[in-house]
Amino acid sequence: MSVQFNTQNIRRRDVLALAGTGVVAVSSIGLFAGDAMADPAAVAKAIKDRIGGKKSMAGNITLELPQIAENGNTVPIAVEVESPMSSSDYVKAVHIYAEGNPAPDVATFRFTPDSGRARVSTRMRMIKSQNIVAVAEMSNGKVHMVKNAVKVTIGGCGG
Amino acid sequence: MAKARVKAPKSVKKGEVFEVKTLISHKMETGLRKNKKTGKKIPRKIINKFSVTYGGKEVFGSDWHPAVSANPYVSFFVKASASGPMKFQWTEDGGAVTEKTVNIKVT
Amino acid sequence: MKNHFQGILMGAVVVGLSGFAGIASSAEMTYKAGDRSSGYTYATKETQGIQDDDIANPAYVYVDDGEALWSKVDGKAGKSCASCHAVDSAMLSDVGTRYPVYNAKLGKLQSLEQKINQEREEKMVAKPYKWESGSMLAMTIYMRNQSKGKPMNVSIDGPVIPFFEAGKKFYDQKRGQLDMSCANCHVDNAGNRIRANLLTEGQSNGFPTYRLKWQKPGSIHRRFRGCNKQVRATPYGYGSDEYVNLELYVAWRGRGLSVETPAVRN
Structure with missing residues (x-):
């Protein structure tokens, strides 16, 4: 720098x-000093454990993250999945994974047709610059996936 | 334990999809930090579950891991069905639950 | 009682791909006054978005707590703040713009924290709050939040002059192993980067502020201590005369900027 x-x-x-x-x-x-780190393989395994042998597809899912995060303690993240959210066709769950944190899992969010819209916003910790992965499980068994890279600025000046 | 804030519309039209915003004050202690003086690990204490019921069933649920930021914020959407309470529950490691309820008026 | 959290969500809140921002009050806010700019203008749009939404901004929990404390009876006199000062009093409406102020009885400046504790001890016969305690932060955040949007306007006239001069001298004096003054970073290099961190003008109009680094709100004196440690100087104590004088000078530097308490900063 x-x-x-x-x-x-x-x-x-x-x-x-x-x-x-x-x-x-x-x-x-x-924040997570001194412990084993997740990596892309750990995230891939966590996703396989979740969805089994299903193939994931690109598209229909948007991951909103800053390209550069001001502070890794609090990085705003939002996921939106395109879906009619009807009783026969809706998003069941969205899972978020981090490739560079000590553990791959970040959070799981479960929706129902009563959600009306499959969108969730939250804030996550990132120990360093890394890829974030979001996986959407649809009611028809399909799986959509998206991956974004985030650069994390270290610190915050002063004590 | 923790203090929560919730924002939802006071009144919505039937069928309308509305946003609900929530925040709870909590350290979300990861279990991976060390006490600088003693060198000992600070035990993990996070909120691991957040659930919202409306119309008598769960309309939004979530499982959280230590990578969720301190003072967790979540916003999501709900489709207005009938007037009634919307109940929010945050569950901490160890089982302590923080609850909050708002009334949704559907016109 | 909690019904006021249930604001009506305007259609515009659903901001789509670009925004984490919610109900923003930025329309009435003055982030630039003359040649002065709030730290808000140096923050990323994501951090601004956290500040602007009163649910996303974690320090609003402290606004709630402070509001409850204001009416809570404490101490041997059986009084609360509200026993003498109504929640809608004129004092509360601009207190965040005026402090620190000169106290003739003490013959020196008094910060808002010190004024709160003086009132607690003398009028309420209650224990003083510790400086950086949850209760003190709740009270100062609640009080200053009542002035949100109003311009910073400390008095530097008359008896305040020597304390203002002392604060200015502290600000310009090099200190610590790195031999750096406040001004070296926050006047000479505001807008430049020091490693990955963007140096701001060091304005205080959002304090107590929620810092992402701290993962909680903190006072301007906590921030002064952090800055002093960063240049490897021994920090002064919370509420020290040195920091109260400095607080006045820094507040004057931000004259005209809107009170933003509780702001959100890196």
């Missing part, structure tokens, strides 16, 4: 020193 300081106002050694404190901040956040 580049430091774009006006060197007329802050001396070079100040900048280097402050950049140093940034590194300290990275290692001291410790």
